[in-house]
Amino acid sequence: MNLAYTLRLADDALIIGHRLSEWCGHGPILEQDIALTNTALDHLGRARSLCQYAAEQYNAATAEEKKNSFSSVAIQQLTEAGKQLTEDDIAYLRDGWDYRSLLLLEQPNIDWAFTVARAFYYDTFNYYFFSHLKNSNDTTLAAIAEKSLKEVTYHLRWSSEWVVRLGDGTDESHNRIQQAINELWQYTGEPFVMNDADNVAVSTGAGVNLADIQPLWTARIAEILQEATLTMPPAGSWMQQGGKEGRHTEHLGYILAEMQYMQRTYPGMEW
Amino acid sequence: MTNDKLNNSKNEWPLWEVFIRSKAGLDHKHAGSLHAADAQMAIENARDVYTRRMEGVSIWVVESKHIQASDPGEADSMYDPASDKIYRHPTFYNLPDEVKYM
Amino acid sequence: MSVHSFQEHFDNLIDRDVTIEPKDWMPDDYRKTLIRQISQHAHSEIIGMLPEGNWITRAPSLRRKAVLLAKVQDEAGHGLYLYSAAETLGISRDEMYNQLHTGKAKYSSIFNYPTLTWADMGAIGWLVDGAAIMNQVPLCRTSYGPYARAMVRVCKEESFHQRQGFEIMLTLSKGTDIQRKLAQDAFNRWWWPSLMMFGPPDAESPNTEQSVRWRIKRFTNDELRQKFVDVTVEQARVLGLEMPDKDIKWNEERGHYDFGTINWSEFYNVVKGNGPCNKQRIEARRKAWDEGKWVRDAAMAHAAKRKARQSEVKAA
Ligand SMILES: [Fe+2]
Ligand SMILES: [Fe+2]
Ligand SMILES: [Fe+2]
Numbered sequence: 001m002n003l004a005y006t007l008r009l010a011d012d013a014l015i016i017g018h019r020l021s022e023w024c025g026h027g028p029i030l031e032q033d034i035a036l037t038n039t040a041l042d043h044l045g046r047a048r049s050l051c052q053y054a055a056e057q058y059n060a061a062t063a064e065e066k067k068n069s070f071s072s073v074a075i076q077q078l079t080e081a082g083k084q085l086t087e088d089d090i091a092y093l094r095d096g097w098d099y100r101s102l103l104l105l106e107q108p109n110i111d112w113a114f115t116v117a118r119a120f121y122y123d124t125f126n127y128y129f130f131s132h133l134k135n136s137n138d139t140t141l142a143a144i145a146e147k148s149l150k151e152v153t154y155h156l157r158w159s160s161e162w163v164v165r166l167g168d169g170t171d172e173s174h175n176r177i178q179q180a181i182n183e184l185w186q187y188t189g190e191p192f193v194m195n196d197a198d199n200v201a202v203s204t205g206a207g208v209n210l211a212d213i214q215p216l217w218t219a220r221i222a223e224i225l226q227e228a229t230l231t232m233p234p235a236g237s238w239m240q241q242g243g244k245e246g247r248h249t250e251h252l253g254y255i256l257a258e259m260q261y262m263q264r265t266y267p268g269m270e271w
Numbered sequence: 272m273t274n275d276k277l278n279n280s281k282n283e284w285p286l287w288e289v290f291i292r293s294k295a296g297l298d299h300k301h302a303g304s305l306h307a308a309d310a311q312m313a314i315e316n317a318r319d320v321y322t323r324r325m326e327g328v329s330i331w332v333v334e335s336k337h338i339q340a341s342d343p344g345e346a347d348s349m350y351d352p353a354s355d356k357i358y359r360h361p362t363f364y365n366l367p368d369e370v371k372y373m
Numbered sequence: 374m375s376v377h378s379f380q381e382h383f384d385n386l387i388d389r390d391v392t393i394e395p396k397d398w399m400p401d402d403y404r405k406t407l408i409r410q411i412s413q414h415a416h417s418e419i420i421g422m423l424p425e426g427n428w429i430t431r432a433p434s435l436r437r438k439a440v441l442l443a444k445v446q447d448e449a450g451h452g453l454y455l456y457s458a459a460e461t462l463g464i465s466r467d468e469m470y471n472q473l474h475t476g477k478a479k480y481s482s483i484f485n486y487p488t489l490t491w492a493d494m495g496a497i498g499w500l501v502d503g504a505a506i507m508n509q510v511p512l513c514r515t516s517y518g519p520y521a522r523a524m525v526r527v528c529k530e531e532s533f534h535q536r537q538g539f540e541i542m543l544t545l546s547k548g549t550d551i552q553r554k555l556a557q558d559a560f561n562r563w564w565w566p567s568l569m570m571f572g573p574p575d576a577e578s579p580n581t582e583q584s585v586r587w588r589i590k591r592f593t594n595d596e597l598r599q600k601f602v603d604v605t606v607e608q609a610r611v612l613g614l615e616m617p618d619k620d621i622k623w624n625e626e627r628g629h630y631d632f633g634t635i636n637w638s639e640f641y642n643v644v645k646g647n648g649p650c651n652k653q654r655i656e657a658r659r660k661a662w663d664e665g666k667w668v669r670d671a672a673m674a675h676a677a678k679r680k681a682r683q684s685e686v687k688a689a
Contacts, residue, residue, distance in 0.1 A: 018430060022429075024422065025419075026661040029669055033446075034319050035319040037442060037445075088435060161311070168678060170667070170670055259431065266433075266549075270548060271434045283466065283467045284673065308675070309675075309680075323450070
C-alpha cells in the first residue's frame with residue numbers, strides 16, 4: 001500500500017492548483033490569465049486522480065491501517081459509520097495536520113514574480129520527480145506520472161521562460177523576481193528531505209529516491225537563473241521543513257478554511 | 272491624457288494572427304488573433320487560448336502587421352476573370368459512364 | 374468611387390446578406406456602433422469572470438471546481454475573441470480597457486449583482502448563460518465577418534456553460550431541504566436581473582431598427598426576452614422550483630407566458646453605476662491591469678533585448 005506516498009503527491013497538486021486558481025480573472029493580461037488557468041487545471045486534474053487512488057487504497061485497508069492513516073475526526077466518523085471514502089472526502093475532510101504538502105506550495109501568490117518563482121522551483125522538481133516516478137512498480141502511480149510528465153514539461157517551459165523574461169526584462173522586474181527567488185529559497189530544501197513515507201516507497205520500488213534528483217534540480221535552476229541574469233541564493237542556507245509531516249505555515253489553515261467551507265458547513269450532501 | 276497616466280503599457284504587446292492545423296494532413300486555418308511579446312510566446316499563448324479543446328496539432332503565428340491583404344475594391348478585377356474558366360473544374364468534362372475511377 | 378457609391382455598394386452587400394470584412398468600406402456609424410457593441414460584449418465577458426471566480430476556491434467538490442474553473446476560463450477566452458474582433462475595426466485593446474476602467478464603457482449590468490451562495494453558480498449558468506446564448510446565437514450570422522466568426526466560437530463553448538449550471542440546480546433541487554432552499558433563493562435573486570439582460574423594452578431602445586438592418590442585431594429585446602421566459606418556465610418546472618414572479622401565466626391567445634413588470638428603474642440605476650457591486654467589479658479589473666503593468670513591460674523589454682542580441686549575432 002502506498003497511501004501515505006499517494007496522499008503527499010495529491011496534496012501538493014491540490015494546494016498548488018488552489019493557489020494558481022486564485023489568479024483566474026486577475027492576471028496581468030488575458031492571454032496569461034488563460035495560460036495560468038490551464039496549468040491550474042492540470043494540477044487539479046492530477047489532484048483528483050491521486051485523491052481517487054488514495055481513497056481506493058484507504059477503503060481497501062485494514063482497520064488498523066485506517067486508524068494509523070489519519071487523525072482527522074471527520075474521516076474517522078465516516079470510517080466508523082462504515083462509509084467508503086471518495087476523492088472529495090480526502091480533499092475536504094482532512095484537517096491541516098493530515099495534509100502532507102510542501103510548504104513551498106501554500107505560500108501566497110503575492111505578485112506575478114512570486115507566483116512565477118514558486119512555479120519555477122516546483123515545476124523543476126516535478127519534472128525530474130515524475131521522470132523517475134514513471135518507473136514506479138505501482139502501476140497507478142506510474143500511469144499518473146506518465147501523463148503528468150507531459151503537463152509538467154509544459155509548466156516548466158512556461159515558468160522558466162517567465163523567470164528569464166522577468167530577470168532580463170526591466171530593472172523593476174529584475175528586482176522583483178530576484179526578491180521572490182531569494183525569499184522562496186528557504187522552502188526549496190524540503191522537497192528533497194527523505195521521510196518515512198519516502199523511505200518505505202523507495203524500498204518497495206514504488207517511490208523516487210530524492211537524492212537522485214536533487215543535483216539535477218540544482219543544475220537546472222542554476223542554468224536558468226544564469227540565463228535570467230539572476231543570482232542563485234547561497235547553498236547551505238537554512239531550510240524550512242515540516243509540511244511533509246503535517247506541520248504547516250499559517251497559510252494552509254486559510255486555504256483549507258476556504259476550500260473546505262461548503263463540505264464542512266453542509267456535511268454529507270451531494271453537490 | 273497621456274498613455275502613461277492611463278496606466279497603459281507604453282507599448283502594448285503586438286497582435287498576432289494564429290493558424291491552426293486541426294489534424295494531421297489538413298491545412299493550417301486561421302483561428303483568430305491574440306497578443307504576445309514575441310513569437311515564442313505567441314505560439315504558447317495560441318496553444319493556451321485556441322487549442323484547449325483539442326482543436327489543433329500544429330500552430331503557425333505571424334505578427335498581424337506583416338499580413339498583406341488584397342484590396343476589396345479590386346475584387347472585380349481580381350476574382351471575376353476566373354468565373355468563366357469553368358474548364359478548370361473536372362465537372363466540365365463529360366465522360367461516358369463506362370469510364371470508372373476518373 | 375464617391376462616398377455615395379461606396380455607401381450604395383455597402384448597402385447592397387448588407388441587403389444581399391454578404392459579410393462585411395475589415396478592409397471593406399463601411400459607414401462611420403456602422404464602425405462606431407460595432408466597436409461599441411463588440412467592446413461592451415467583450416467587457417461583459419471579462420467582468421463576468423469575477424462573480425463566478427469568487428467561488429472557484431470554495432467549490433464543494435473537486436469535479437465542480439474543475440468545471441467552474443474551466444468555465445470562467447472560457448469567459449476569458451470569449452473576451453479575448455471579442456476584443457480581437459473589435460481590434461480589426463481600428464481600436465486597440467488597451468484603449469478599450471481604458472474605456473472600461475474609466476467608466477466610459479458599459480457592460481452587462483447582471484454582473485454587478487453579488488454571488489452569495491454556491492447555488493448562484495447554478496443560477497448563473499442556467500439563467501445568465503442561458504440568456505446570453507439566446508442573445509448571441511443570432512449574432513453568429515451578424516453582418517461583420519470577424520464578429521460573426523468570434524461569435525461562432527463563443528457559442529460553441531457556451532453550450533456547456535448552461536448545462537453545467539442547470540446540472541448544479543438539478544442536483545440541489547434533488548438534494549436536502551437546505552439545498553432546495555439555496556436553489557430557490559438563487560433563482561429568486563437572479564430571475565429579474567436575467568430578464569433585464571435583454572435590454573430596455575423595444576419602445577425605449579432607439580438603436581434597434583438600424584441595428585436589425587445591419588444584422589448587428591437580429592431580434593428585438595422584447596422578442597428575445599419573451600422567448601427566454603417561455604423556455605425558463607418549463608425548465609423551472611423540471612427543477613421543481615417556484616417562479617419568482619406571481620404574474621407568470623400562460624396566455625393561450627398569444628401562445629406565450631405573460632409575466633410581471635420589470636423594475637426598470639433598478640435596471641437604469643445598475644447601468645448608471647448604482648448596482649450592489651459596480652465599484653468592486655471595476656476596481657478588481659483596474660487593480661489586475663495596473664498591477665500587471667510591470668509584467669507586461671518586462672516582457673516587451675525582454676523581447677526587445679533578445680531581438681537586439683539576435684541582430685548583433687547576425688551582423689557579426
Ligand atoms: Fe461567455
Ligand atoms: Fe457572452
Ligand atoms: Fe458563458
